[in-house]
Amino acid sequence: MEIVFAGFGGQGVLTSGLIVSEMALQEGMNVTWMPAYGPTMRGGKAYSVVKYSDGPLGGPDMEDMDILVAMNQPSLEYMKYMKEGGLVIMNSDNVADDVEIDEKYDSVRIPCMTLALKVNNPKAANIVAIGAMIKKCGLFEEEKAKEALKKIFEEKGKGKFTAANEAAFMEGYHSL
Amino acid sequence: MKKMWKGNHAIAEAALRAGCQFYAGYPITPQTEVGEYLSSRMPELGRTFLQAENEMSAVYMIFGSYACGMRSMTSSSGPGFSLKQEGIAYMCANNYPAVFANVQRWGPGLGTLDSAQTDYLRDTRGGGNGDYRVIVYAPNSIQETVDLMYNAFDVAEKYRNPVEIMSEAALGQMMEPVAFPEFKERTEDLGWTFDGTNRPHGRIENPEKPGFVRNKIKTMEENEQQWESYMVEDAEYIFVAFGLPSRTTRNAVEQLRAKGEKVGLIRPITVWPFPAKAFAEAKGDIKGLISVESTDAGQLIEDVALTAKKTGHGNAPVYGLFSGQNIPKTKEIIEYFEGIKAGQMKEVF
Amino acid sequence: MAVLTTPKMVSIPNSFCAGCGHGLLNRLIAEVIEENGYEDKTIITLGVGCSCNMNHSWNGDKIQTAHGRGASTATGIKVARPDLLSIAYQGDGDAYVIGLAETLNAAYRNTNITVFVVNNNNFAMTGGQMSWTTMPGQKTTTSEAGRDPLVTGFPIKVPEIVAGFDQVAYVARGSVHSAKEINNLKKYVKNAIEAQLHNEGYSLVEVLAPCPTNWGMNLEKSVAWMEKEVLPYYQVGTLRERTGK
Numbered sequence: 001m002e003i004v005f006a007g008f009g010g011q012g013v014l015t016s017g018l019i020v021s022e023m024a025l026q027e028g029m030n031v032t033w034m035p036a037y038g039p040t041m042r043g044g045k046a047y048s049v050v051k052y053s054d055g056p057l058g059g060p061d062m063e064d065m066d067i068l069v070a071m072n073q074p075s076l077e078y079m080k081y082m083k084e085g086g087l088v089i090m091n092s093d094n095v096a097d098d099v100e101i102d103e104k105y106d107s108v109r110i111p112c113m114t115l116a117l118k119v120n121n122p123k124a125a126n127i128v129a130i131g132a133m134i135k136k137c138g139l140f141e142e143e144k145a146k147e148a149l150k151k152i153f154e155e156k157g158k159g160k161f162t163a164a165n166e167a168a169f170m171e172g173y174h175s176l
Numbered sequence: 177m178k179k180m181w182k183g184n185h186a187i188a189e190a191a192l193r194a195g196c197q198f199y200a201g202y203p204i205t206p207q208t209e210v211g212e213y214l215s216s217r218m219p220e221l222g223r224t225f226l227q228a229e230n231e232m233s234a235v236y237m238i239f240g241s242y243a244c245g246m247r248s249m250t251s252s253s254g255p256g257f258s259l260k261q262e263g264i265a266y267m268c269a270n271n272y273p274a275v276f277a278n279v280q281r282w283g284p285g286l287g288t289l290d291s292a293q294t295d296y297l298r299d300t301r302g303g304g305n306g307d308y309r310v311i312v313y314a315p316n317s318i319q320e321t322v323d324l325m326y327n328a329f330d331v332a333e334k335y336r337n338p339v340e341i342m343s344e345a346a347l348g349q350m351m352e353p354v355a356f357p358e359f360k361e362r363t364e365d366l367g368w369t370f371d372g373t374n375r376p377h378g379r380i381e382n383p384e385k386p387g388f389v390r391n392k393i394k395t396m397e398e399n400e401q402q403w404e405s406y407m408v409e410d411a412e413y414i415f416v417a418f419g420l421p422s423r424t425t426r427n428a429v430e431q432l433r434a435k436g437e438k439v440g441l442i443r444p445i446t447v448w449p450f451p452a453k454a455f456a457e458a459k460g461d462i463k464g465l466i467s468v469e470s471t472d473a474g475q476l477i478e479d480v481a482l483t484a485k486k487t488g489h490g491n492a493p494v495y496g497l498f499s500g501q502n503i504p505k506t507k508e509i510i511e512y513f514e515g516i517k518a519g520q521m522k523e524v525f
Numbered sequence: 526m527a528v529l530t531t532p533k534m535v536s537i538p539n540s541f542c543a544g545c546g547h548g549l550l551n552r553l554i555a556e557v558i559e560e561n562g563y564e565d566k567t568i569i570t571l572g573v574g575c576s577c578n579m580n581h582s583w584n585g586d587k588i589q590t591a592h593g594r595g596a597s598t599a600t601g602i603k604v605a606r607p608d609l610l611s612i613a614y615q616g617d618g619d620a621y622v623i624g625l626a627e628t629l630n631a632a633y634r635n636t637n638i639t640v641f642v643v644n645n646n647n648f649a650m651t652g653g654q655m656s657w658t659t660m661p662g663q664k665t666t667t668s669e670a671g672r673d674p675l676v677t678g679f680p681i682k683v684p685e686i687v688a689g690f691d692q693v694a695y696v697a698r699g700s701v702h703s704a705k706e707i708n709n710l711k712k713y714v715k716n717a718i719e720a721q722l723h724n725e726g727y728s729l730v731e732v733l734a735p736c737p738t739n740w741g742m743n744l745e746k747s748v749a750w751m752e753k754e755v756l757p758y759y760q761v762g763t764l765r766e767r768t769g770k
Binding site: 232242 | 565566567568570584585586587588589590591593596597600601602603604606609610611627630
């Protein structure tokens with residue numbers, strides 16, 4: 001499984017990758033997470049690539065992705081690495097309505113920022129997107145996903161946001 | 177349970193587990209996190225972190241400390257690691273151990289911050305003046321980086337020779353699950369180190385003795401080769417790749433095998449000494465060797481061709497897929513292979 | 526009755542040229558180390574240049590480092606063995622030209638090491654080239670018409686720079702050109718070494734020394750030239766007193 005979270009710097013796409021990595025890790029799978037760093041980060045672009053599998057993993061960078069979570073419109077440039085039949089989840093608050101996605105891909109539009117604001121957690125648009133992705137693809141069980149989410153923030157010393165983050169997650173989860 | 181660790185943090189923690197007491201270094205992307213991590217962790221453990229004024233000063237600080245037997249290391253990247261070469265040559269001249277980490281960036285001069293393997297020839301051939309070799313490990317995962325670093329000090333002390341962990345920008349920046357070994361400490365006196373009493377150090381004299389350098393290199397070559405072979409035994413085409421490209425190459429081998437192609441992979445774990453023994457194990461009728469590397473001009477390919485000649489596969493054509501600033505993608509490797517089969521690719525050697 | 530003894534840490538004869546100032550400084554350093562009972566607890570880092578000659582005549586523990594990296598090497602030794610005396614022994618080309626960064630930065634950090642720099646106004650080991658300490662008008666093999674300071678800079682005064690740092694333990698400049706200055710130098714050497722032994726921090730002693738071979742003068746003329754040209758510019762004395770902290 002190859003998932004790319006992409007957006008502007010500050011949209012939490014690195015953390016998104018870490019949260020999903022933790023979910024895969026808890027399932028006992030091999031995981032690799034790679035952030036955009038150095039030159040790729042210039043101009044405010046950010047992304048992280050998560051790959052997980054029962055078997056050995058290939059390279060850490062994007063090459064044949066199953067899912068792209070595009071938190072903004074420029075992130076759609078990575079569609080060139082999308083597998084046929086892959087899924088793109090667009091944050092419709094930052095992607096124009098007239099943007100068309102090729103029919104060979106599956107796509108959904110979620111107003112991630114709007115939904116995050118709805119639960120008074122404006123920074124959690126990335127978590128809304130994860131909720132939607134997990135519901136759509138059935139990647140991990142809801143409870144286990146929430147556990148991983150909690151753990152990542154607790155390790156960062158941000159345990160007090162657990163309830164707010166779970167609310168954002170569920171908002172995304174129920175948006176589909 | 178394993179935890180996700182960033183490569184650069186993991187290499188630093190592994191060094192501490194291995195008993196590293198002193199780190200001196202200078203910041204340079206993409207390895208800066210090694211020093212950052214140690215700057216807070218080492219004082220916690222009662223050890224010494226020192227931010228040096230430049231790369232040369234850092235290397236001579238550990239030249240001095242390891243002369244006294246203290247497990248010490250430095251790390252760098254690109255032009256910074258070039259600056260350390262003088263000190264590495266001095267360590268070899270004096271038979272001092274030391275541990276280095278080179279988190280490679282792409283290119284000559286300032287280069288770029290992209291992941292690459294363009295320091296291969298410099299690091300495997302010594303890099304400084306004179307005739308010497310450094311044992312160079314090229315891990316392809318963060319867990320392997322940790323495991324190799326954990327033994328690096330022991331190997332360096334065994335041969336009284338510098339040891340390098342040759343990482344790559346992406347391997348330093350990415351995260352993977354890691355389990356760490358327990359803390360260890362060498363307590364016994366190495367016997368030759370400087371303690372103020374002017375006991376024999378076996379230093380300047382040795383390299384000047386006829387045969388000393390050659391014998392030392394030969395012993396390390398004989399004992400320290402490490403590699404991983406994958407489906408090599410009956411392979412007609414053997415890929416050779418190390419570090420991150422070895423992972424996409426392995427995927428390519430799996431996919432090609434599924435299509436019935438007799439392909440295999442030799443993954444050097446030590447890039448010096450180069451694992452000639454792995455080539456000797458290949459018994460198939462080899463129609464081609466394919467070096468897959470993140471370089472522009474082709475560097476690993478020189479060792480592939482030389483080793484093929486040494487191990488009786490000298491007639492096999494040697495091809496090279498050089499991906500420059502990128503890790504070669506599995507698809508590209510498969511396409512390249514199909515090009516070879518179709519007679520569209522020209523061999524390099 | 527006073528008995529003239531030779532310190533155990535130096536061999537006589539040594540490999541220095543006739544009239545060279547290194548031998549005298551070697552002896553003074555050895556005396557102070559032995560007076561402190563540190564002959565088996567000292568590691569001296571030798572720079573590249575005429576300091577290399579001490580590989581044959583210095584009987585204590587010694588590490589030959591690279592050109593200019595003496596202070597860094599001595600720093601590493603001190604990290605590994607804070608219980609030992611760590612001395613960097615260098616020439617002016619080594620410490621003030623190629624190794625200026627390492628010299629100043631070790632001082633800047635107030636590393637607890639002692640640095641001795643023999644200043645003989647030229648690159649002596651390589652046959653007398655211009656150094657940053659070469660005097661205006663002084664002829665060397667790379668300044669054959671005499672050094673033009675407007676083109677190549679005025680002689681560098683590193684001890685004065687270091688003495689201006691916020692925290693260093695002890696800085697002095699001495700000379701071996703006269704009996705009186707040799708006596709004073711012994712005090713500087715003693716202070717520099719004892720500063721380290723008392724964990725006071727970085728100490729530096731620059732030592733003005735004749736180089737008859739490369740100056741193309743006999744010793745008598747060399748000393749006269751030092752008195753006329755070198756000493757008025759490079760004034761001897763303590764530049765930073767110990768505070769005992």
